Amino acid sequence: MNKRRLAFAVNLLLLLSGCSSPENGFKVAATPQPHAQMLDFVKPELKAQGIDLIIVITDDYNLPNRALANNEVAANFFQHLPFMEEQVKQFQYPIVSLAKIELEPMGIYSKKIRSLSELKDNAIVAVPNDPTNEARALNLLHEQGIIQLDNPANLQATILNITHNPKHIKFIEVDAAMLPRSLEDVDAAAINTNYALEAKLSPLEDALALESKDSPFANIIAIRAGDENRPEIKALKAAMTSEKMREFILNKYKGAIIPAF
Secondary structure (H helix, E strand, O other), rough: HHHHHHHHHHHHHHHHOOOOOOOHOEEEEOOOOOOHHHHHHHHHHHHHHOOOOEEEOOOOOHHHHHHHHOOOOOEEEEEEHHHHHHHHHHOHHHHEEEEEEOOOOOEEOOOOOHHHHHHHHOOOOOOOOHHHHHHHHHHHHHOOOOOOOOOOOOOOOHHHHEEEEOOOOOOEEEEEHHHHHHHOOOOEEOOOOOHHHHHHOHHHHHHHHOOOOOOOOOOOEEEEEOOOOOOOHHHHHHHHHHHHHHHHHHHOOOOEEEEEE
C-alpha cells in the first residue's frame, strides 16, 4: 500500500473508533470527490435538524461496505449498484441501496494520444481491477469500436470476454485509485470520474471518450438493511435527492457529473 492510501486507511480507522450512534455523530463513509463534497453541501441542512454529519473519507473501495456492515458508519456514498451487488454476493454484507444520487461517466484518458483512433497496434490500456468497473471500461471500449465483447450487457465481463481485438491491445488491470498515475506508463487508461477529478482531469475536456448518460452505473447511498426508517437516514435521503442538490451538481460539475434522481 502506498503512503497516500495508507494515510487514508489510518484516518478511516481513527474515525471508525466507535459505532455510528447519535452521541458519536452520524457517520457516512465517502470517497473525496465528488461524494464527500456533496455530503459536505448538505451538512448545514442536516445540522439544522439536529443531525451531526461526520464524513469519513477514504479512497479505498474495499473499506466502506465493510465498515457499513460492521455498524461503524451509518451509510456510505462511493459506489454504483453493480459494485455493491457484487460485494454483497462475495461477502454477504447486509446492506442495500437507499437512493440513486448521481452518475459519473467513466472516461478514457491519455497523455500520449489525442484520439482513440491514434491507438497503435499492441498499445497498452489500463483498466480497473475490480470486476464491475473492469466490465464498465471494456464496454466503453466496445462502444468506441476498439474491441468487441461477446455480450456487452454482461456487467461482469473481463478481458476473457473480448472476442475481437484488431489492434491487439494489451490490457493491464490496475487498482482504480492508481489509474491516473498509470497514465505516465500506458497509452490510455479507463478512469472513474471521482479519481479523474482528484487528479485534476476534466471529464468533459480531457476524456477521449465518455460513457453515455443512460449508463446503469449511477452512484448510490448504501445503508444497512432495516435502517430505512431511521430519522437520520430519511433526512439524508431527502437532502441528497432535493432540488438544491440537483442544482448543486449541475452548477458545480457542469455536466461532468449528472443527477440520477
